[in-house]
Amino acid sequence: MLGIALLAAASAQERLVDPASEEAPAADGEHHELYFSRAVYSSYRFPSWRIDYPKADRQFLIGLKKLTNVDVYGGEHAMRLDDPDLRRFPLLYAVEVGRMSLTEPERRGLRGYLLAGGFLIVDDFWGTREWDNFEQEIRAVLPDRPIVDVPLDHPVFHVFYDVGEVLQVPNVHQGMAGGPTWERDGYYPVFRGILDDDGRLMVAINWNSDLGDAWEWAENPYYPLQYSNFAYRLGVNLIVYGMSH
């Protein structure tokens, strides 16, 4: 059953990626303050890190540039967790972490990255089973740090936009079909985090929600505006928070 689900997800992924957008934009040769780095990690069965890549990243960055004045590189920027150069890019975005299966070098790389001051945004994983997998993996990376619920009065919800509620952002099919918004047993969106020694978020965990799809399909007139709107607002807040806290 699980295998069928995985295959279905894989084929859905292949179908959703716009072939035209597969070609990365040429690097502009300039130095930018921010590179929206996509975490490349080992996973079960298929490379789940690629979900919504690169269109989601590109479309989010278009919005980020319009909404803020951050000096950001406009193209996708994938980085392996065991690449020493990862530490040059203090912001990292990882999706589908329910399928994550880190190797020891990747664990070491991510641990060093986070403890040095890197900020990890986790998105698009659903239900208890995927949570358990992610929790197991992140505990292997940061064994001493608890995962905590992030309340709505936390600065991450107010640092740029005032985000008053955490919406469940559905995948593109369910979003365009009008629902349901959940997948598997992930009925409610949950925003959790792992804090550093000074109480600041070092890992932002967006569970039971899919910001990536909302960015990726924001231009699609059939994808509900409320979800794209929320995804951009929360995404911008995560960037501004990550670069200031």
Added chain:
Amino acid sequence: MEPLFTFLFKYRPVVFEDGRFAFETAWPSLVVLGSLAVAALSAAAYLRQRGRLGRRVVLLVALRTLAVALVAFALLRPVVRISAAVPGENFLAVLLDDSRSMRLADDGERSRGERALADFTGDSQLLRRLQERFTPRYYRFAGAARRMEPAAPLAFDGRASDLGAALERVRQDLAGVPLAGAVLVSDGADNSGAELTEPLLRLKASGVPVYAVGVGDERFEPDLELARVDAPDRVLAGSAFAVDVTVRQQGYEGRTVTLTAQRDGAIVATQDVAFAAGPATMARVHLEADAEGAHRYRFSIAPGEGERIPENNAREALVTVEDRREKVLYVEGEPRWDVKFIRQALAGDDNVHVVVLQRSAENKLLRLGVEDPLELVAGFPETREELFAYRGLILGSVEADFFTAHQLEIVEEFVSQRGGGVLFLGGRRSFAAGGYAGTPIAAVLPVVLGERTAEDVVEVRVQPTLEGQAHAALRLASSPEESQARWETLPPLTTRHPLERLKPGASLLLAGTPAAGTSAAGGELVVLASQRYGRGRAAALTVQDSWLWQMHAEVPLEDQTHERFWRQTLRWLVSAVPRQVTLETSAGLVAPGEPVTLRADVRDAGYLGLNGARVTATVTDPLGGERTLPLEWTVENDGEYRASFVPEHLGPYEVRLSAEHAGETVGADNARLEAVDLPTESFGAEMNAPLLRRIAEETGGRFYRAGDVGGLAEDVRYTESGKTVVETAELWDMPIVLLLLLGALGGEWLLRRRWGLA
């Protein structure tokens, strides 16, 4: 030389120096004409022999003429008229140095005090001769002079020598009596720091000559001395600070000694000091201020082999570590990693608080670290008062157009008038690229702005310059070697500002070497430069990603370089920034009985000097007693007030200062000092002959060395001070005249015989 002079010229040099020369013959014209005639006849007689003697005749004429001139000189009855004290009618002040330095035994046998007393007390020959003509009045001095009985013992326990005060006291004391002069017996080791010109001018005006007798050696060898310790009075807790110790050496050239620093008795640093050929070497000791309160730092060197004065191998300084909270405003024109990482570096820092004003979108400002909901709510401060509440200012990647013209002006005034510290960071909207050329900020910057477009990003390896290596804020480890090693292994950073030119007077602390193959390769770029600007300090850190010193894969997770760099740099930025009310004391460690001056600088919220304030200091002594002192406006400077007090007890004193104006409190400040038994007399204890000579020469007296005072009694006699008569000293019978006459005539006779003349 003086005995020979006195033998040849019959009198001591003082007679010729002070007297007036004259001829006293009744027939001067007759003597002169007669002499000329004799000389002319002699010359004519010799010239007739010219055919036989040739040019040799000139020598004979010269010798004969000299003989005639000497006879003429004697016949003219030359005299010197000189003022001399009337015997028994004048007083003579004798000042004996009673300070501790007189205990030193320069020759290893007798102390300076014993040598001085041998000449000026008891039944010494000198004293007897002086007493024949004068009535001596004895004084002993260390600080001010005090009368003493001739036979009174001297303790030599004065803590400091103040020659000016001693001479002034004697002048006043004996102003109403005929005073022939003053004999000053001292090693001249004046350590009071007081100005000597005024007392000397008064003595000169009174016409009282000072006869200075120097006791002791002018040079100790071998000897080591901690000549000077320059330590900050106050530092912010958590700061790295440097103390400059000047070590003087004689006889230890080429050697290396160990300098030890102790805080409250515990060793906190040791450092080798290598002596070159010069007499003084400066060592910079790097220390950390980690415990709040007033601390006594002692710097010492172990006595060298055979050292003459080991007591001058240690000095102390009082450093107060303050647990204040300094606010720094960081303005950033866009979301940048520096905001995150600088805030992270200062997390948990109780002494430096960074408030961030960041433009995250056009017309959207993010405030971080504000302590009041209204703080910066309208954006960057519009008034001096609002901006001047901060002690430091960081301008990140934010263009000049972000500010109004008025705001740019108050930023300039923040540094120049308020005395704040400002740090400019590199970024795509910074320096010339931010359009700062031609703005008031351009004057504040320690670098000369380059071209406006500086889009190339240059990777640079950052290294401290020689000045940077000695800078306390840039010390990355406890020892200089470890610190330098850390700098060399730090990952390279990037800059968009290939600035090379500093303003005159600016210091380059960190330099960047561009990576090979880049457009700026070859030249050394400015990474961190600073300059004083008005009352404040401006610094430019041209790199844009110092956070790589925290994040880079080559930097170990436990490494604290980034935190240390920012904590120390920001402390340095705000370390000398004045507050509205600042209290300074003239010294941190003082000897009991030595006056301490309190100086307060009082300013209004816009940091303009406030003159009508009520400024009071409450001094708590070591026994818990309190007294209140009002401070008076000095008139010389706006907002400056002064008062002084004398600590009487050994131990710590606390001074609490408060200032009020128009019924409202302006501010308060505290200072601590400690009255201690300072061994100041062991420092600079060599006999200061130049100083004693100056005192003697400016007052018309003479300088002698102890043990060579035979002529003193005679010299003092020829004074113009007190009751005097004019004496006439006959010169015709000086032995030199007779010897020259015999020489001239004898020489002439010998030559005539040799050349066959009759």
